[in-house]
Amino acid sequence: MSRIGKLPITIPGDVQVSVSDTNLVTVKGKLGELTQHVDPKIRIKVEENTVYVLRGTDERDDRSKHGLYRSLISNMIKGVSEGYTIVQEMVGVGYKAQATGQVVELSLGFSHNLMIELPKEVAVQTTAEKGKNPTIILKSHDKQLLGQVAAKIRSFRKPEPYKGKGIRFQGEEIKKKAGKSAAGA
Numbered sequence: 001m002s003r004i005g006k007l008p009i010t011i012p013g014d015v016q017v018s019v020s021d022t023n024l025v026t027v028k029g030k031l032g033e034l035t036q037h038v039d040p041k042i043r044i045k046v047e048e049n050t051v052y053v054l055r056g057t058d059e060r061d062d063r064s065k066h067g068l069y070r071s072l073i074s075n076m077i078k079g080v081s082e083g084y085t086i087v088q089e090m091v092g093v094g095y096k097a098q099a100t101g102q103v104v105e106l107s108l109g110f111s112h113n114l115m116i117e118l119p120k121e122v123a124v125q126t127t128a129e130k131g132k133n134p135t136i137i138l139k140s141h142d143k144q145l146l147g148q149v150a151a152k153i154r155s156f157r158k159p160e161p162y163k164g165k166g167i168r169f170q171g172e173e174i175k176k177k178a179g180k181s182a183a184g185a
């Protein structure tokens with residue numbers, strides 16, 4: 001039995017979960033609505049304020065999907081009730097970020113500024129305090145979409161291993177390499 005898959009999911013009071021005949025799970029809450037198609041071999045059972053994810057057989061494919069769909073549904077329920085936040089730091093001289101509506105303008109040392117238009121489900125905020133690294137704060141109820149947007153922003157300037165300059169997630173540790181050593185004489 002999947003250790004994660006067999007855990008029941010508790011539904012908060014302000015969240016509604018429904019399952020259609022085509023195994024489409026819909027989760028509605030105060031922050032939005034999310035849907036997820038579930039493999040027909042996996043059954044979703046909703047009882048009162050609990051969701052159970054059940055599998056039909058012990059085949060390898062079914063076992064792997066059991067925990068996957070349980071985690072996806074759990075993330076959907078948490079997302080529509082609490083939401084998710086990702087904070088990214090910009091480490092480097094002259095690195096800046098400016099948010100205007102759903103467009104983020106990044107100054108990352110290229111010859112031009114990068115303009116990124118974010119999906120409407122993702123809220124963005126930027127901060128630039130003196131003496132601290134500029135930060136980009138992303139918020140959304142959809143964990144998958146939020147992760148994709150954060151990875152896309154990070155991909156423009158990944159942290160390099162010598163000085164640690166680039167865009168990193170807050171709290172991320174960067175392994176630094178030693179630079180060139182002077183030749184012994």
